[in-house]
Amino acid sequence: MATEPNHLNELLPMLRAFIEGNSTGVVSVPMQWKTAPVNSKDNLLELVPEAYLDSPNPSSKSISDGIDQILREQVAFLIRSGVDFENN
Helix, strand or coil: CCCCCCCHHHHHHHHHHHHHCCCCCCEEECCCEEECCCCCCCCCCCCCCCCCCCCCCCCHHHHHHHHHHHHHHHHHHHHHCCCCCCCC
């Protein structure tokens, strides 16, 4: 079983500097962590884990593949559940 690498030793000094106000700005490792100032005047602010991590934009193919996978799972669920498609 593969385990994810532990980045805690890399992250702690940057996190401490950010909390203490000694940070040089935004520090980001895409899809892992991001430190950025919080705009407390933003009425739409949500503090949600992972919601604001930098990540690549999805390709059209990955979106299409995701939709295909979801549809297959939903149809399989309906079939397993005994839905009568002809009378609904």
